Amino acid sequence: MRTYEVAFIAAPNTADDDLSKLNSQIEHIVAERGGKITKVDNWGRRKLAYRIGKFDEGIYTFVYIEGVGQEIAEVERRLRVTDFVIRHLTVRTDEDLKRAAKLKAKRKGVVASRNIDDDFDLDLEDEDELMEEV
Amino acid sequence: MAEMETDDRDRRSPRGQRTGGRRRRISRISAEKIDYIDYKDVKLLQSFIAENGKIMPRRLTGVTAQQQRKLVEAIKRARNIALLPFTKY
Secondary structure, eight states, X not given: OEEEEEEEEEOTTOXXXXXXHHHHHHHHHHHHTTOEEEEEEEEEEEEEEXXXXXXEEEEEEXXXXXXXXXXXXXXXXXXXXXXXXXXXXXXXXHHXXXXXXXXXXXXXXXXSXXXXXXXXXXXXXXXXXXXXXX | OHHHHHHXXXXXXXXXXXXXXXXXXXXXXXXXXXXXXXXXXXXXXXXXXXXXXXXXXHHHHOOOHHHHHHHHHHHHHHHHTTXXXXXXX
8 A cells, every 4th residue: 555645735715615625526536446535634825935826825735645546646637627726746655654664663673872873962962061061 | 287286185174174154963854863854844844945945965964865865855845835945036
């Protein structure tokens, strides 16, 4: 199973009805194809870092999807044909998250200051102590 | 020509000596043990872009090569959905 993050920005003048309609459409598409929505993040209205078309702000939504890929293709198509969606981005996250989890587990396992990072920390602490003494 | 080269070499500071005020020995990414650099974490990413919106070189920020690669990807994603600017002014 793969995990994805689909982000899209709706135009600031979008009606709440249209937005919730799109959300339920996405839900439907994903469910129909055997995927699962694990989380929906609503950032609401936010200032854009740069102008898109004639808009200075947008309504941000992030949808976290678990699935195989087909549902993503359909969701993306849906976003592209929806007029009030001014920008969208899909990111596959399972591989990076797995890597991050592995690193975290590894760090927990090695308590002794065998790796270089820990040595660095120790050096810094020593320096701080020295400074205090002075 | 040969003389100029020696001049350049002499002006270079000895290894390990701090040359600029911006240099940080340990970045926030290492200090807070961030394994997954999220493109949505605008606050974190902002600390790695310069005033004009450019991505800072790792010699100024102190991140590792691996972290820099992930960071660059995250910053570019963030730019794509207008969380970060491509340029400022």
